[in-house]
Amino acid sequence: xxxxxxxxxxxxxxxxxxxxxxxxxxxxxxxxxxxxxxxxxxxxxxxxxxxxxxxxxxxxxxxxxxxxxxxxxxxxxxxxxxxxxxxxxxxxxxxxxxxxxxxxxxxxxxxxxxxxxxxxxxxxxxxxxxxxxxxxxxxxxxxxxxxxxxxxxxxxxxxxxxxxxxxxxxxxxxxxxxxxxxxxxxxxxxxxxxxxxxxxxxxxxxxxxxxxxxxxxxxxxxxxxxxxxxxxxxxxxxxxxxxxxxxxxxxxxxxxxxxxxxxxxxxxxxxxxxxxxxxxxxxxxxxxxxxxxxxxxxxxxxxxxxxxxxxxxxxxxxxxxxxxxxxxxxxxxxxxxxxxxxxxxxxxxxxxxxxxxxxxxxxxxxxxxxxxxxxxxxxxxxxxxxxxxxxxxxxxxxxxxxxxxxxxxxxxxxxxxxxxxxxxxxxxxxxxxxxxxxxxxxx
Numbered sequence: 001x002x003x004x005x006x007x008x009x010x011x012x013x014x015x016x017x018x019x020x021x022x023x024x025x026x027x028x029x030x031x032x033x034x035x036x037x038x039x040x041x042x043x044x045x046x047x048x049x050x051x052x053x054x055x056x057x058x059x060x061x062x063x064x065x066x067x068x069x070x071x072x073x074x075x076x077x078x079x080x081x082x083x084x085x086x087x088x089x090x091x092x093x094x095x096x097x098x099x100x101x102x103x104x105x106x107x108x109x110x111x112x113x114x115x116x117x118x119x120x121x122x123x124x125x126x127x128x129x130x131x132x133x134x135x136x137x138x139x140x141x142x143x144x145x146x147x148x149x150x151x152x153x154x155x156x157x158x159x160x161x162x163x164x165x166x167x168x169x170x171x172x173x174x175x176x177x178x179x180x181x182x183x184x185x186x187x188x189x190x191x192x193x194x195x196x197x198x199x200x201x202x203x204x205x206x207x208x209x210x211x212x213x214x215x216x217x218x219x220x221x222x223x224x225x226x227x228x229x230x231x232x233x234x235x236x237x238x239x240x241x242x243x244x245x246x247x248x249x250x251x252x253x254x255x256x257x258x259x260x261x262x263x264x265x266x267x268x269x270x271x272x273x274x275x276x277x278x279x280x281x282x283x284x285x286x287x288x289x290x291x292x293x294x295x296x297x298x299x300x301x302x303x304x305x306x307x308x309x310x311x312x313x314x315x316x317x318x319x320x321x322x323x324x325x326x327x328x329x330x331x332x333x334x335x336x337x338x339x340x341x342x343x344x345x346x347x348x349x350x351x352x353x354x355x356x357x358x359x360x361x362x363x364x365x366x367x368x369x370x371x372x373x374x375x376x377x378x379x380x381x382x383x384x385x386x387x388x389x390x391x392x393x394x395x396x397x398x399x400x401x402x403x404x405x406x407x408x409x410x411x412x413x414x415x416x417x418x419x420x421x422x423x424x425x426x427x428x429x430x431x432x433x434x435x436x437x438x439x440x441x442x443x
Contacts, residue, residue: 008029013047016127020051024154025157025158026158028159028175030162031161032270033272034273035164040177051157054117054127054129055130061368063135063137064137066137068137069140069144070095071097077119081093085115088111095139106143110146114146128158130144133169144160179267179271189260256287258288304374306367306370307371307374316383317334317344318352319372320334322368322371322372323380323402327357329391331344336389353367384403387399388403394418400414
């Protein structure tokens with residue numbers, strides 16, 4: 001169930017409903033980290049019924065890798081490429097690494113993305129979800145926005161989530177996602193305290209439970225039948241066990257009204273900040289007998305302690321997953337560094353991340369940031385070095401550049417080849433950025 005989001009849910013359902021009837025459109029969800037954008041996208045993915053769902057998430061570590069987001073989004077629909085006109089088909093195949101004639105024509109590529117998404121939605125409709133759009137690589141972002149601005153008779157609903165401090169997404173309607181209103185935030189706090197065992201791990205599981213104590217008519221109780229959500233969902237009984245999460249220590253006693261008001265004010269009603277803060281408070285602090293921490297945790301600090309508490313091998317796997325999206329590459333690299341599959345299972349058991357298909361997905365983007373920041377520069381370089389040995393082509397060059405310390409002729413050559421390939425495919429921004437951020441070539 002989602003708290004206090006009736007207007008946002010109505011807007012999302014309108015986009016999906018119109019797409020199902022043949023009037024495609026796009027909508028941008030804009031808000032700060034932890035405000036519930038990912039939870040709304042999860043809900044959107046579950047509300048399409050028989051509609052197909054394609055999804056990608058921007059990763060800061062891949063923001064300079066041309067077409068990384070498109071590869072993640074379109075790969076499940078690659079079987080439909082033969083239905084596209086030949087020039088578009090070849091352009092899309094080129095950026096997906098499936099052969100074809102990578103002509104570098106960016107218009108053909110963008111038109112091909114539009115055609116492929118339309119084809120994917122032709123039968124039952126399509127819900128296309130893009131999370132953390134601010135971290136999507138420039139080449140993918142250009143093609144996705146080209147598509148978003150041209151949806152009309154296609155049965156496609158496109159939803160993009162972006163951080164509030166990111167540049168405006170021009171030409172696409174935007175919906176501001178703010179903090180929860182006080183009644184909804186208070187109900188969320190009541191649920192967190194009265195049912196603490198359900199807030200283990202990420203505190204987000206399937207929303208098929210009865211209304212939480214403290215819920216009032218001013219709070220939205222919205223059942224969901226899709227994937228676990230990630231922000232202001234209240235989970236149902238039993239789900240933490242299904243997700244492999246250990247229950248949190250009980251929070252004894254009720255929360256003092258003054259403490260509730262203070263938490264809502266200090267967090268701005270941010271659902272993630274509210275939930276994570278409550279889990280860190282003692283019973284004495286909840287009751288108002290001891291002062292609240294000053295300042296309250298925020299940003300990446302929300303997950304710093306949880307990352308630090310990971311066993312060494314699980315933390316290593318988390319670091320590898322933070323800089324590499326492919327599960328097989330992560331497992332191979334972890335094996336070379338002395339961590340087995342058990343380390344991945346241990347990471348999953350904490351609720352910080354989970355396996356989704358062929359990738360490891362962190363439950364919130366800030367966890368990836370926390371993992372990356374918690375690692376020493378030497379550890380990050382070593383992770384990239386080992387991953388480079390498991391990668392090929394552009395990804396190998398990218399990892400080599402991130403692992404380099406000082407000037408390296410072989411790395412410079414690999415980057416030059418990557419830049420040439422990206423330019424051939426039309427990804428001009430990626431190689432230019434890579435050339436700036438990589439170590440300078442030897443004289």
